Amino acid sequence: MGTIFIVFAVIILFYINALTNSLCIQKEIPAERQPKVFRFINVMITILLVSSYVELLYT
Template sequence: MILIIAVLFSLFYLFQINKMTFALCESKEIPEDKQPKVYRTVNILITILILSFFVQVLVST
């Protein structure tokens, strides 16, 4: 049950982070050719954070 809630929370969290990354790109006027690199970096870092959270949840249960 906790794992299902964690997955749903993670999807929501990743979506919100992408919205904030878009706002960052707009406010800082990052060129279009550099935006995919920014998104990729942010998504990789957030994915690592989420995976470490899953490992912590699985180990603690």
């Protein structure tokens, strides 16, 4: 089950990054701010995925 969750998490991260890129293009976010946007969103999604995994482990 852990392997399936990890594969699923990687797919989600790639998809979220594609959506973030679309957001940056649509909202015309300057290139110097884009790394901060990507970092913030990736950290938040990673926290969400880790907490989901921990919840699955202990239920």
